[in-house]
Amino acid sequence: MTLMDFIKKQFIDVLQWTEDDNGTLAWRYPMADMEIQSGARLVVRESQMAMFVNEGQVADVFGPGTYRLTTQTLPLLTNLKNWDKLFESPFKSDVYFFSTRQQIDQKWGTPQPITIRDKEFGAVRLRAFGNYAYRLADPKKFHTEISGTRERYTVAELDGQLRGLVMQQISVAIAQSSIPFLDLAANQLLFAQALTQALAPAMEAYGLKLEGMTVQSISLPDELQKVLDQKIGMGMVGGDMGKLMQYQTAQAIPKMAEGVGAGGDAGGLAGAGLGMGAGVAMGQILAQNMQTALQGAAPAGGGAVPAAAPVGVKPEDVMATLEKLGELKTKGILTQEEFDAKKAELLKKLV
Numbered sequence: 001m002t003l004m005d006f007i008k009k010q011f012i013d014v015l016q017w018t019e020d021d022n023g024t025l026a027w028r029y030p031m032a033d034m035e036i037q038s039g040a041r042l043v044v045r046e047s048q049m050a051m052f053v054n055e056g057q058v059a060d061v062f063g064p065g066t067y068r069l070t071t072q073t074l075p076l077l078t079n080l081k082n083w084d085k086l087f088e089s090p091f092k093s094d095v096y097f098f099s100t101r102q103q104i105d106q107k108w109g110t111p112q113p114i115t116i117r118d119k120e121f122g123a124v125r126l127r128a129f130g131n132y133a134y135r136l137a138d139p140k141k142f143h144t145e146i147s148g149t150r151e152r153y154t155v156a157e158l159d160g161q162l163r164g165l166v167m168q169q170i171s172v173a174i175a176q177s178s179i180p181f182l183d184l185a186a187n188q189l190l191f192a193q194a195l196t197q198a199l200a201p202a203m204e205a206y207g208l209k210l211e212g213m214t215v216q217s218i219s220l221p222d223e224l225q226k227v228l229d230q231k232i233g234m235g236m237v238g239g240d241m242g243k244l245m246q247y248q249t250a251q252a253i254p255k256m257a258e259g260v261g262a263g264g265d266a267g268g269l270a271g272a273g274l275g276m277g278a279g280v281a282m283g284q285i286l287a288q289n290m291q292t293a294l295q296g297a298a299p300a301g302g303g304a305v306p307a308a309a310p311v312g313v314k315p316e317d318v319m320a321t322l323e324k325l326g327e328l329k330t331k332g333i334l335t336q337e338e339f340d341a342k343k344a345e346l347l348k349k350l351v
Contacts, residue, residue, distance in 0.1 A: 010034045011090050015050070015069075016043035017097035022156045026147040027097045035090035042067040049139045054080045056149075058140050064098035096143060102211055103155050104133040108166040116171050118181040121332060126181070128170065130192070130216040134162075134208050142207030160205070160249040169198040188215040189280055321346060 012034050017027055044050045045062050052059040052074065059077040070088075071078040077093060109129030116123045134140055147153035177194035179187050196213040203210050322343060329339040 007106070011036045011037040011040075013040045013042060014043065015095055017045070017048065017050075019045070019048070019097075019099060024152055025099055025103075025155060025158065026139075026142065026150070026153040027099075028149070028151045029095040029097065031092065031094065032149075035092050036069065036095075037090050038070065038088040040069045042069055043096075044097075047099060049100055049136075051096045051139045051143065052077050053096065053143070053149075058143065059093070061139055094149070096139070096147075097134050098139040098142065100136050102133050102135045104131075106132050106134065106155075106159065106162065108132060108163050110167065110170070112215060114167070114170060116174050116181075120180055124181050124220070126218060126220055127213060128218045130214045132213045133211040134203060135208060135211055137204075137209040138207035140207070141205075144205055165202050166195070169195060169202070173198045184218050188218065191215050191218070199284070317341045 008254055010033075012031075015036070016030060017029070019027075042050060042062060043066050044062050044105065047063045048064060050062045052061075054077055060074050060079055067073050071083055077083075081091065083091075091108055107129070108131065110127045113125035113127050115123055115125050146158065173191065173195040174184070176198060177187075177191055179190060179194075184191055192213045192215045195215065199213065200210045323341055325334060325339055328334040334342075
């Protein structure tokens with residue numbers, strides 16, 4: 001190098017990053033053909049870290065503070081370059097700055113329902129969404145595993161990978177939490193904590209620290225929600241099938257009246273959303289009311305009231321009712337014990 005080349009060469013006497021945007025995780029200082037002056041100042045602001053890299057090898061890492069760059073403050077770089085302890089000449093090195101502040105309100109969610117195992121329902125498909133916050137904690141690991149030698153690495157570029165990690169860990173978190181599906185909605189905090197524990201090690205492998213995780217909503221697909229509503233209805237009536245059928249019938253009567261008033265017919269009851277067993281229940285209630293009316297009517301001659309003839313039970317009606325009860329058991333609305341009890345009750349009517 002001639003004297004003129006040395007004079008024209010630019011030397012860096014202050015290394016710093018003002019972090020002029022909100023989405024950058026890693027930034028490489030633009031060296032070009034410049035060299036770092038021996039004794040230059042390195043300024044690392046709060047929520048930042050800096051790292052020197054020599055020919056692809058990570059050297060010294062600095063936390064927040066102001067440093068004078070000498071062989072004493074750059075021991076690893078000094079060793080890599082085989083400098084003498086009194087070395088005071090300008091030098092070249094790649095310098096990376098990292099933002100360590102929290103990256104908040106990062107969204108996650110299930111684009112499609114995911115299948116999990118539940119002790120009560122078996123296989124359940126659910127949707128969930130929420131947000132999380134993280135920070136960069138290990139610059140060396142993040143540089144090695146993620147950002148590399150790129151000039152800039154942003155939050156947006158990492159977003160897809162982190163969302164995928166969350167999706168992978170949802171089933172694991174539910175299994176580890178041992179929370180039944182019906183209780184998940186009321187225990188979203190516990191579910192979020194379980195999800196945090198499952199996700200933290202995977203993020204740590206990238207040099208990241210998971211600071212917080214929230215679960216804002218957990219829901220079933222519409223078709224499963226209807227089955228769940230029916231099961232909740234069973235719980236509200238204490239598992240009494242008679243009361244459940246009466247309730248379904250009462251809900252169906254206004255819809256039937258609307259259909260008739262609009263020129264419809266009774267055949268539209270099933271389409272009007274009566275629910276399983278409502279038609280059978282309505283027939284049973286009407287038959288019981290007719291029998292009561294007959295028993296209460298006095299004969300014209302003023303004689304003794306004759307004993308009412310027993311109402312016959314047709315085998316096909318019993319079989320139809322058993323089939324509907326079987327469907328309710330298959331969908332999980334009835335337990336095996338409830339089904340067996342109702343079955344025995346119906347079979348007695350055939351004797």
